[in-house]
Amino acid sequence: MALNMIDLTTLEGKDTAGKVRQLCHKAAHLHHGFPDLPNVAAVCVYPTFVKLAKSLVADKGIKVASVATAFPSGQSFLKYKLEETKEAVSEGADEIDMVISRGRFHQGEYAYVFDEISAVKEACGKARLKVILETGELGNLDAVYFASQIAIAAGADFIKTSTGKIKPAATMPVTLVMLEAIRDHYHETGKMVGMKPAGGISNAKLALHYLIMVKETLGEAWLTNEWFRFGASSLANDLLKQLVKQETGIYQSANYFALD
Amino acid sequence: MAKTKKNISWDLSPAPESAGHVTIDKRYELFIDGKFVPPATKKYFKTVNPATEEVLSEIALAGDKDIDKAVKAARKAYENTWSKISAAERGKYIYRIARLLQERAREFAVIETLDGGKPIRESRDVDVPLAASHFFYHAGWADKLDYAFANTSPTSLGVVGQIIPWNFPLLMAAWKIAPALACGNTVVLKPAETTSLTALKLAELIRDAGLPDGVVNIVTGAGDTGKALVEHPDVNKIAFTGSTAVGKMIRQSLAGTPKKLTLELGGKAANIVFEDAAIDQAVEGIVNGIYFNQGHVCCAGSRLFVEESVADEVIRKLKHRMNHLIVGDPMDKNTDVGAINSKGQLQTIEKYLKAGEKDGFEMYQSQAAIPKKGFWCKPTLFTNVSQSSIISKEEIFGPVLAMQTFRTIDEVIDKANNTPYGLSAGVWTDKGSKIFNLTTRLQAGVVWANTFNKFDPTSPFGGYKESGFGREGGIHGLSAYLNFQG
Numbered sequence: 001m002a003l004n005m006i007d008l009t010t011l012e013g014k015d016t017a018g019k020v021r022q023l024c025h026k027a028a029h030l031h032h033g034f035p036d037l038p039n040v041a042a043v044c045v046y047p048t049f050v051k052l053a054k055s056l057v058a059d060k061g062i063k064v065a066s067v068a069t070a071f072p073s074g075q076s077f078l079k080y081k082l083e084e085t086k087e088a089v090s091e092g093a094d095e096i097d098m099v100i101s102r103g104r105f106h107q108g109e110y111a112y113v114f115d116e117i118s119a120v121k122e123a124c125g126k127a128r129l130k131v132i133l134e135t136g137e138l139g140n141l142d143a144v145y146f147a148s149q150i151a152i153a154a155g156a157d158f159i160k161t162s163t164g165k166i167k168p169a170a171t172m173p174v175t176l177v178m179l180e181a182i183r184d185h186y187h188e189t190g191k192m193v194g195m196k197p198a199g200g201i202s203n204a205k206l207a208l209h210y211l212i213m214v215k216e217t218l219g220e221a222w223l224t225n226e227w228f229r230f231g232a233s234s235l236a237n238d239l240l241k242q243l244v245k246q247e248t249g250i251y252q253s254a255n256y257f258a259l260d
Numbered sequence: 261m262a263k264t265k266k267n268i269s270w271d272l273s274p275a276p277e278s279a280g281h282v283t284i285d286k287r288y289e290l291f292i293d294g295k296f297v298p299p300a301t302k303k304y305f306k307t308v309n310p311a312t313e314e315v316l317s318e319i320a321l322a323g324d325k326d327i328d329k330a331v332k333a334a335r336k337a338y339e340n341t342w343s344k345i346s347a348a349e350r351g352k353y354i355y356r357i358a359r360l361l362q363e364r365a366r367e368f369a370v371i372e373t374l375d376g377g378k379p380i381r382e383s384r385d386v387d388v389p390l391a392a393s394h395f396f397y398h399a400g401w402a403d404k405l406d407y408a409f410a411n412t413s414p415t416s417l418g419v420v421g422q423i424i425p426w427n428f429p430l431l432m433a434a435w436k437i438a439p440a441l442a443c444g445n446t447v448v449l450k451p452a453e454t455t456s457l458t459a460l461k462l463a464e465l466i467r468d469a470g471l472p473d474g475v476v477n478i479v480t481g482a483g484d485t486g487k488a489l490v491e492h493p494d495v496n497k498i499a500f501t502g503s504t505a506v507g508k509m510i511r512q513s514l515a516g517t518p519k520k521l522t523l524e525l526g527g528k529a530a531n532i533v534f535e536d537a538a539i540d541q542a543v544e545g546i547v548n549g550i551y552f553n554q555g556h557v558c559c560a561g562s563r564l565f566v567e568e569s570v571a572d573e574v575i576r577k578l579k580h581r582m583n584h585l586i587v588g589d590p591m592d593k594n595t596d597v598g599a600i601n602s603k604g605q606l607q608t609i610e611k612y613l614k615a616g617e618k619d620g621f622e623m624y625q626s627q628a629a630i631p632k633k634g635f636w637c638k639p640t641l642f643t644n645v646s647q648s649s650i651i652s653k654e655e656i657f658g659p660v661l662a663m664q665t666f667r668t669i670d671e672v673i674d675k676a677n678n679t680p681y682g683l684s685a686g687v688w689t690d691k692g693s694k695i696f697n698l699t700t701r702l703q704a705g706v707v708w709a710n711t712f713n714k715f716d717p718t719s720p721f722g723g724y725k726e727s728g729f730g731r732e733g734g735i736h737g738l739s740a741y742l743n744f745q746g
Contacts, residue, residue, distance in 0.1 A: 142538075180540050187576070211270075216584045220270050 002207045002239055003030060004038035005225045007065055007196065008260075009233050010045060011072075011164065020049040024056035026260035031240045040236065041225035042095060046071075047088040054092035065095035065130070069120060072134070072163035074099040078116060085123040096120070097130040099163060100147065102137045110150055117154035130158035130196055130229075135174045136166040144174055148181035158194035160231065169199025170231075175210060179217040186218070195222070198231025203238040272586070275593040277380045282367050284374070284457065287318045290326055290480060291463035293333035294473030300325040305482075307456060310377035311590050311599040311634040319456045322479040327448070327488040330477040334419040334446040335494055337474030342446050343416060345472075351402030354441055356469040358395035361434075364465065365389065368458055372430055373590045375457040377599030377635070378553050380591050390715055391434035394733075397717035398438035401738055405443065408735050414742040416444030417520060418496035421489040424459075425502045426452035426601050427556035427657075432501055433459050435732050437476060438717075440499070443741035446475050450489055452502075453482040454602045487513075495519060499740070501558075504655075504681075504726050522730025522740045524558065524722055526655040527683030529704065530676035531561030531712065532666075535570045537688035541710065543577045546661070549686060549712040551585060551597055551639050555659040556605070558727075559684035561712055563652055564663040565672050571665045575643055582626040582639050589631070597628075597659060600635040609637050609658035616642045616651040616662070647675055655681065669697065677703045682724030686712045705731075 008027045010019055020043075027040045042063035045053050053064045066088040070076035085096055098120050104112045121129050131151040135144050151159050159178055162169035175197045182193045195214065201207055207230060214222050222228050237257040245251050287304065289296040301323040306315045322330070342350070361368065365388045372383040405414045420440045424432035429451055440447050451459035463478045479485060483506070490498050490510050497520035500510050504525040514521050531549050533542045549561025566574045590598030600606040617623055621642045630636040637658055645652050645662040652662040666672040676685060685704040687695055695709045705722045708714060715721070720736035722728060730740045 177540075212272075215270055223270055 001038060002204070002211065002230065003236060004041055005229050006040040006236055007042045007044040007198075007229050007231050008040045008236060009043070009164070009198075009231055011067060015046060015049065017049070017052055020045055020052055021056065022260045024053055024062075026236075026258055027057055027062050028060040030236060031244075031257065033244065034240075037243075041229055044097060044231065047084060047091065047093070050088050050091040050093045058092070063094040064092060065097055066091075066093035067097045067099075067163075069098040071097070071099050071132075072165040074101050075103065078119065081116070082119060082123045085120050089123070089125055089127045093127055095128045095130060096124050097132055097160060099132045099134060100151065102134055105138070105143070105147060110146075113147075114150050114154045117151055117156065121155035128157040129155065130160045130194070131156040132160045132163055132198075133178075134163055134166055135161050135170075135178075136168045141173065141177045144177045145181050148178045149185070152181065152185050152193050156193060158196050158229070160196040160198055162197075162199040162231075164199035164231065170197035170201055172209065172213065176213055176217065179214060183218055192221070192227055194227040194229065196229040196231055201230055201232050202234045204235070204242045207235055207239070272594050274589070276589065277370060277373075277384075277591050277593055279370050279374060279591065282370050284317050284371065288320060288456070288460045288480070290320045290322050290330070291460065291467075291476075291478040292326070292330045292474075293337075293477065294467060294471075296463075299323065300329075305453060307375060307454065308602075309374050310454075310601055311631070313633055313635075316375060317457065319453070319460070319480045322450075322481045322485045322488075324488045326479055327485065327492055330448045330479050331419055331421075331489075331492045331494050333474035334448050334477055337472055338416075338418055338446040341472040342475050343444055347403035347405065347444070350441060350444060351399045353469060353471050354395055354399035354402060354438060357466060357471075358392050358399060360465050360469055361388070361392040361395060361462075365392070368430055368461060370591075371461055372458050373598070376426065376429060376455045377590050377601055378556075379595040379598040380593055381595065382553060382598075387428055387431045390717070391431045394431075394434040394438045394717045398442040398738075401439075402442040405738065405742065408738060409742070409744060412744040414443070414744055417741060417743060418445060419494060420445045420447050420497045420499060420741065421492065421495040422447060422449040422499045423486045423489065423502065424449065424451055425558075426455040427553060427558070429455035430458040430462065433462055436499055436501075439732070439737050440741050441475065443738055445497075445741055448477045448479060448489060448495070450479050450481065450486050453480070456480045490514065497521065497741070499730070500524070507728060520740075522722075522732075523728035524730070524732060525683075525726060525728040526657075526681055527558045527560065527723065527727050528563055528653070528655050528679050528681045529559055529561045529684040529686065530563045530565055530672075530702070531686040532565045532672055532676060532688065532698065533567065533570070533574060534687075534689040534691075534694060535567040536690045537570075537710070538690065539570060539573055539577060542688040543574065543581050545686060545688060545710070545712045546574075546578060547581055547585070550661040551582075551659050552713050554597055554600055554637070556601055556657055557713065558655075559706060559713065559721075560657075561684070561686050562656060562661060563676075563679075564661055565666050565675065566663060568665045568667055575641075575663070578641060579624055582624075582641065583628070585626055585628060585639050587626065587628040587630050587636065587638060597639055600637050600658065603635055605657065606635040606637060609656060609660060612651055612654070612656045612658070612660060613640060616645070616649070616660070619646075619649050619651070621645045621649065621651070621662075647678065653679065669694070673698065673701050677701075680726040683722075683727035684708070
């Protein structure tokens with residue numbers, strides 16, 4: 001089910017403890033009408049809210065993901081990026097969503113991009129590392145494939161399309177190319193890498209398209225929240241809407257689903 | 261509220277298109293002079309849904325007398341109305357057909373799939389919209405022929421006899437009828453005997469569009485009916501799409517007559533993949549090239565040439581992709597590969613499969629389960645095939661791909677051209693200069709670069725060598741239906 005593949009996300013400059021608290025409650029209580037629904041996979045927040053989020057969802061089996069490495073631009077010094085990563089992990093982050101240095105990538109400094117990812121991976125310790133390529137800034141699909149290869153080779157546990165701050169965010173062609181990079185890596189090494197399209201997947205039908213793409217490209221082994229995530233904030237409500245429609249035969253107004 | 265289900269299956273559920281909104285009559289007559297009339301032969305033949313083997317309807321069998329009647333009706337319509345009305349007026353009628361076809365798109369798609377076995381996804385997204393776009397495109401030309409062929413005073417030919425195949429029944433009817441009408445000719449069209457229904461539905465639509473009686477006549481039957489049309493003395497032109505064998509017979513029969521002829525015949529297209537190609541994209545193109553419409557495509561990419569350095573990767577990815585093709589109920593919206601059009605065609609394909617195996621080539625078939633009833637063939641790939649084998653020489657017209665490897669550009673061009681056919685070819689490379697090198701040297705009417713099976717009414721389509729002559733679509737296609745002075 002798509003619900004438990006969601007990283008419920010709030011990444012805004014205006015985020016507050018109150019906002020994060022609301023998000024965490026929603027993560028564990030998706031809809032009052034369906035108490036048996038699974039929880040989302042993780043909540044995704046800025047590093048400063050990791051501790052709070054962890055205290056709210058840790059006992060519910062929901063992971064806490066923190067963005068790091070000068071998200072969303074990545075334009076900072078490596079030592080601060082590593083510091084930030086370590087800090088987020090020590091605050092309790094189970095997963096780190098880092099961004100690659102797109103500027104360096106465009107300058108052809110692929111070794112720098114690779115080294116940076118491996119350094120962050122090391123800083124993560126036990127936390128799983130998701131590497132955001134920000135495909136909307138990479139320019140073409142060849143670059144997306146190459147960046148995927150770099151990230152995977154440098155130790156990414158997941159590769160992720162976007163920060164959500166740049167348009168276009170996740171698209172099907174971009175996701176397919178990244179899935180193909182994962183598939184080619186799996187064929188060569190036997191190692192699985194996860195995939196997280198993020199941004200722009202806001203309804204159930206589109207989510208289904210993505211799931212079918214994963215199934216056809218990688219196979220059913222990837223269709224768990226260990227290997228596949230949606231980075232989304234509004235997808236959950238549309239999924240809920242469809243579930244309620246399935247039960248009752250009637251579409252409910254958006255007002256019946258909590259905005260968080 | 262009720263509990264939600266916990267068991268998750270990732271299998272696709274059936275998603276059948278409904279056939280409830282279409283009516284298929286028990287019996288169809290011949291469409292002559294604006295009316296449906298019973299055949300003089302008093303004979304009818306059955307048309308079958310190849311996916312279920314159920315009889316859908318009975319179709320009138322036209323004999324010599326019926327053909328004569330149809331040609332006379334077309335002649336009368338040509339002399340009295342169609343050649344008399346203004347070209348803009350002709351265009352209006354053709355636009356009307358196009359719009360009606362769009363309005364009734366779903367109905368036509370469903371009938372096309374029921375009668376022919378092709379997936380509803382293809383009839384809905386390819387056949388019917390393309391058919392409508394051919395009418396739209398040619399409607400626009402009707403009053404602009406003087407500009408298309410400046411200083412040549414183009415004039416219509418008269419009565420045109422048209423014979424079309426069963427692989428794209430409605431689309432081929434549109435390819436034939438639209439330019440013929442736009443150029444001011446009247447038409448006697450014979451659809452293939454296994455797939456007459458959409459042509460007869462088109463006849464209904466043409467009647468509803470108010471076209472003058474006799475401008476389009478549709479006569480049904482098999483080879484003998486077609487022969488009668490070809491040999492009728494009052495036909496000014498024959499346009500045929502079908503097998504090379506029949507095409508040769510038609511050409512022999514027309515030799516020494518003033519009748520014009522265009523032939524669009526078989527093919528054995530080379531689809532060439534270079535090592536610098538985007539391999540995943542190429543694999544999609546290979547699949548589209550040979551498994552589209554069950555391989556019942558005259559321009560199908562049935563010979564695959566892969567540069568040796570990437571052959572293993574292409575084979576691995578191709579097999580992986582083949583296993584994701586859904587073979588089965590053509591009415592299911594998820595289906596990729598539908599039913600083989602007829603029992604006879606299935607037997608032909610199976611004969612080639614045996615020949616390929618007997619030659620000792622490695623045969624791989626997708627692992628898809630296929631229904632018990634109906635006519636089915638799994639997507640098939642032969643690897644390590646040699647140029648001298650039957651399966652890489654003869655047109656199979658089924659979902660069977662024969663793969664060879666190559667080392668140099670000259671080698672692959674020689675091999676690609678080493679066939680009596682020359683309808684289409686595909687080239688997959690990241691390098692523009694390679695594309696231009698190949699497009700100039702491949703003897704094929706259409707060469708697709710980094711894509712395959714793309715059709716558009718503005719683009720001429722037709723063959724080299726034994727794939728036929730004359731073009732359909734674009735300005736070139738119009739000239740096949742015109743006389744020129746000056």
